[in-house]
Amino acid sequence: MRDFKQDVKASGYIHRPLPLDSSRSFEKQQLEKEAIAKYRSLTDNFQNWQQRGRGEIKQTEETVTLLSATRYDTWAKGAPEDGDYVNFGEVGAYLPIPREDWSEFTQIKLDIAAECVNVINPNITITLENDGEIKIPDIYNREGTHVINLEGQAKRTYVLDISNLPRDVVTGIRIFTGANGSYMNLQGQLSYTISSLFLEQNQNSTSAKGWKVPSQEIVFSHIGYHPDYSKTAIINSEDFTAATFELKSEDTVIFQGEIQETTTENGTFGVLDFSTVKEPGTYYLQIADMKTPNFQIGAVSTLKADSIWKSLNFIFCERCGCPVHGIHGTCHEDLTVEYKGSLVSFNGGWHDAGDLSQQLVQTAEVTSSLFEAAETVKAQPDLYLRLIEEGEWGIDFILKTRLDEGDRVTSAGITRWTDNRIGTMDDAVPRIHNSPYDNFLITGLLAKIIKSLPRDYAMRAQLLQVVKEDYQYAFAGFKKTGFKHEPIFWEHTYNTSKSLFLATMSWTAALMYQLTAEETYQEQMTEWFDELLTCQEQTGLDLSDGTILKGMFYRDETHKVFQHFNHQAREHLYALAFEEVLTASPKHAKAEKWLEHANEYGDYLDYLGQFTDPYPMYASGIYREDEWQDKESFYRQHLLVDDEAEVSYQEQLKQGIKIGDDLYIKRFPVWFSFRGNNGILLSMGKSAAVLGRLLNRPTLLDKGHQQLQWMVGKNPFGQSMIYGEGYNYPQQYSVSSGELTGEMPVGMQTFGNEDQPYWPQFNNATYKEVWVGVAGKWLSLVAELIKSEKGYQ
Template sequence: MKKYILYILLVPPLLLFLSACEETKTVSEGNFNFNREFPLEAPVENSLLTQWARKEVKDSLLIDDMEGRNNWRMTEGIATLEYTDERSIDGKHSLRYHTSMKDTAYIMLPENRTPWGSFGGQQGGGAHFGITFDEPQDWTAYNRISIWVYIHPSKTPIHHFFLDIVNQGTDYNTTTPRHDTVIQDLVPGKWHNVVWEISDLPRNRVKQFNIFQTLIGYEPGNDEFVTFDFDRLQLQKVDADHYDGWNIPNTQFAYSHIGYRPYDIKQALTDISKVDEFQLLNTQKEIVYTGIAKPINNKNGSFTLLDFTDFTTPGTYYLSYNSHESKPFPINEYVWLEPMFSGINFYFCQRCGYEVPGIHGICHQDWQGFYNNEKKVINGGWHDAGDMSQGYYRTAIGAYVLLRNLQQVKDKPELTGLATKLKDEALWGLKWIAKNRFSDGYHISWARQRIYSDNTIGTSDDVVIKAVNVPWENFLGAAVLTLAEQYYQDIDTNLLEEMRETALENWQQAYKSGKGWNKATYLETSWGAIASILLYQKTNDDKYKEAALCFGRLLTECQETTFQEGIPITGYFYTDSDRKTILQNNHSAFNEAPMLALRNLCQAFPDDQDWMKWYSSAVIYSDFFLKRGSKFSAPYYLLPTAVFRKSDMLAIEDENKRNFSLIQFNDGTALNDEYTLRTFPIWDSNLFHGGTSCHLSTSWALAEASRLRHDKSGMQLVGKQLEWTFGHNPFNQTLMYGVGYNFAPQFAYCTKNVVGSLAVGMDCIRGDKPHWNGSTYATCKEMWIAPVNRFMGTVAAFNENIDSMKQKHNIQISIEKEDMSASSQKAVIRLIGEGTHQLAMHLQNATTDFQSQKVALVKGEEKKIEVTFNIQDTNKPFVAAIIADADVQLINDVSGAYY
């Protein structure tokens, strides 16, 4: 007989965390200084670049001293190469590279033009040069490449180039790392020693070493040409960084670099050791806490857990264990506001059509869109990534998450500066959504842009994009603009009216596209529901309510709630209500959308007949997919990315993709012969890698479900995902540039590395385990708006204003549940509190003899109620939700399953 004990507190459980930190001082703007001007400067002393430069070189081998041996050849592009005696690191010469940043002939090639005659937005050309060795070179005794470069001063603010090695006989495929890296952000007018760790790359038969540059154009007023001098190419041997697997190198800690809130779980991991105790030190290096180090051994390796959850005193601290110390971190109520502030800086630096100091001027004023006879300039919003493309949902979700964070801080006087930054930045995105509107629901969904144009309409580099009608994006735009209205009553009335009109028209055009809405994608149902709810709450028009309820029904049809073929995982979603294709993502994801919709539906329509379907959908997704799936990546507890079917892999037509998909399928956790669960996505190419965007999308989903349920354990699991992003990972690296320690350079070749950016993210090569090497390439190391959007969404939910959750009823409920059989379960409800309360129970896949009833509680006494759950379908989970006093804010639940 198994026993499960679940304590259900019918006040929001997050309130309980506050008891541990009642004496916590609130942050002041003087401490965090949210009035700092953007762009923010990165603390380069905390970067990996600084660490790499300090490494001891234990051995080296000169490859070329650039003394004129004519080893280098141009292989592509319009650049020139020559030796120069103007400057050198040693010897007398260096190799000079000189090129225009735009190849007009390349831009005019037919394959680079659209059917309507404009430039397609590709690179402005390229320039490649390198060495081809007569005989393959064995470089395995070395693990780093070093080269010196001098960039000639010019009016161009952006400089980059790539290094590349080609190993003869290596099959570069979906499950091998890329063999190039980008170098950027170098200051002109001085020599730089550029290094590249290549420990993960095959290098036993190196045939070529290449340097190349993608031409990114130039803005009016900047110089057309760039000149680089290169010298002293050599191989080096250093102590390489850890780059693959779950294990933690000796002397390193996996912990949250940005700190912990006093009432959160506070844990760190390190390598296995026989030392029994660890210490927490203050800034004077005095011991303020001693804890027991707990060994962990599982399929992912051997670790030591350092748990200091019960230490709640705010301050700055170090971990000390086995004669090693971590870098300092805070314990503070508002530790998550600093990375949020840095995220706002990222959006600012990605602004299109705006002068961003040190990066670009008012850009892309000749970027246009059209629909039929309508044509307009479409610059604005935020650039998408390391290039300068633009996408509707990227900017729209960016505006949405900025508004969600604004909701959390707007009423805190001490956070006025932060609220102002959020409001100003969100408005930049909102303006573009309203501007980017054509007739009949058409808009610019995606626009590729990889050059700085001349800002003049009618020239060869104009990028002109055809508008399209994407219903779910129209619902998204309607939702964002409707949500925004309450915050911008003080803006220009014409702009406000344009935002209102756009929201209404977007919704109408999207809704009529469904032709009755008998089926829909998960994105259409999710954002259709959210937009309809917001418009119903604004207008009280029943057509929006009816639409929201329709989308709610369709959304639950997109979910799997059965344990297929007896596997222990369920609750995941399909791509649409036909339920044929399991929702799986690789490098970009929208997993948050269903949980956002379900939370909005449950809160907007608490008396609807489908309420329990919506609520149980969030419970099953959380408990039987995410929570169960996270155990396979213990002790990090990363959320799973997806369930995969072998039959889907075998059905892939392309033989190469099919074979590599099967390899990755087999690397996952087998649920049975047909189904596998993976922590990391299955990649379908060598380019589109990176799991952080998907991971944070799922983290946001769990955060929204946990907010709905007031689920303490769920929100704690969300915290683990955020902490992974900021250093609690095997590499002891923060993944956000400029925040925390050991942040790596990102692929941002058209702009610069900017504080607050996140790359597409953690890679996986083999074994469904993390891979994070020293190379900087697209897409896994590419700066993208998508993961920042998902981080900002997650942290908005995680930072929910728990101070405002008042304890309305003095009642505490615990349920002791016993497994009696596969079809029935008995439980004892234990009540503690005072006063009279009305209890009601809602059920999914179960019946019970429990009746809605009033209970009179006496302070200090416990009341018991026996309940029997009769499970209707043992191949599905059951969910019971208990509500006190008809207040859905005072809710908690219990779930269970035979499997």
């Protein structure tokens, strides 16, 4: 096993990427465990390959090769004239299939060799087409497509599990790759040769849908358990005849317990509860001959120390405008926009996701999380200083994109490596906006950073000047436009509701008051916070089981549409507003009432924690049956949808749990093109941890811990969603930069309109797309949990 501390040191403490450890990857285990019962070669059909897109294909009786330049001087046919959010085109090969039923086969296996020159992250994409009862690709072009990041250029065998895909009427396979630019704009060549294409029936193919635990497995938290909180693991009770389990350390039995059978809305499970064990150490679970790998019981700072380094590594590897060893050189120097007769550069910060787009708000939130994490690890100077350094890279971007009187360069849609030469055809033009909401949010993020800095920090005075000015620009803009949103839905704050706007403003004002002691901030904080509380359910809704549910927030004071998130998630800002307002004015006449409403919000989070039992995942929230009829709200929450989404909303809701007249709980959000709930869970976990610490409520702190556990193993597939952390982690959609240690995806999705987890090997966007925003939220929640530990100073 690798020496992780030595890897960190050898990387210069993350000044070059950490090495990849594929020894515990999903793909490695997939090959090791396969048991092929039947196979069929598709190589006989190779003479039928058809060329698609740019470049060319070359065929032999046993191979097909994709050939293309890495860039072109024109955009591909059908691309937008300004090149917004496109690469230089694709080269592909299409193999028509005469409407065959492949249901008996569970995987596709193929060999791929590459002879690419100056290509950043050689990869190919496979799309399976089905024209049966369920069509793939789906209407959002997400389902049925998978990217393979090649492990070097030598010929290797790759496997793709199709056991969970509709494949009753297969009409074709498309294999393609993108002309995406080249390393430092050196002349480049794409060359991929595909051979030995097989259909196979693997008797050990894994389930990718539903709540049932994988056969003969124990689902547990790879990232360990805290001594003070619940400790459980989950099995499919039908798989085991034993009535007891053992917790062991170095072959010594530490605890023996009965396997408890439990039945919930999600099925019948066996639960292994060892919550009474509190002694820190390294353990494993055993039932008969079945053992788990090792895990730890210990403090957050111990359990999550490696994950902080890995998250930092992922964020560093996504740097824009900075060479990253082994991945890319200086990039995107030609992202410029004209402003008042001058050019403003937009490279810097971090690439948003698996593509290369750039979002100011995303970078600002990640920046704040880095400083927040740094504040909690001061006892580890190497990690503390490295987090601060990476955070300063983010601050630089926030400042360089700051223009006059609240104007900011906000985003750029780009998914290619450009030539870095200003004025050529591949330039991307960033957007400029003056958004009061963005200005309040970014001001609050910077104010929170300042609050954490030592008094002698070199830039503290300058940052304080910036937030004072930007707060006034935000306030002036708000006085003019009120709760107005950005006009372009690509902005990361497009779905902001009035209540979230108010939570952000009151949180920011509270921080400004703490930094300056100027009463104007306190007055505005109180006014906005009181208005926010009119958006909270305080009377209570009568549910079918007699429960009176309150504490949750609506999108505004009309109480027509509940606040929920389906992609971008800022649930934690409600809890942060409570925390900072009470910190700023602990003796305010309304403070007792504010605490009461904070507790009611905590009660709501506690309520949501039961609907995915025995798994730890928070349910996404409460929904009303007629919410889709509020069209302005609906189409702000859901991007890239058409009228079909209104019908689909109602179908998705009926898959949830009815709790009252026209009221439903959805375990996963109502969503369409944009799917994946890690950001949502981490944001809700942050809310729970903040309120748990603020209100001294251990159950909320426990639930914050559990959202991390869900991401690292304690889910129905026993997989880690952080590459290199825990066990059984799969390749993700990291198409531009390749697999990265610490990468985290958008999150688990659902299939169609269902309300159960779906996690296929297929790694298309958005659900398996790596996303720095998730890493930022991970760091923020970990930092919050460290703060809550007993004795933490």
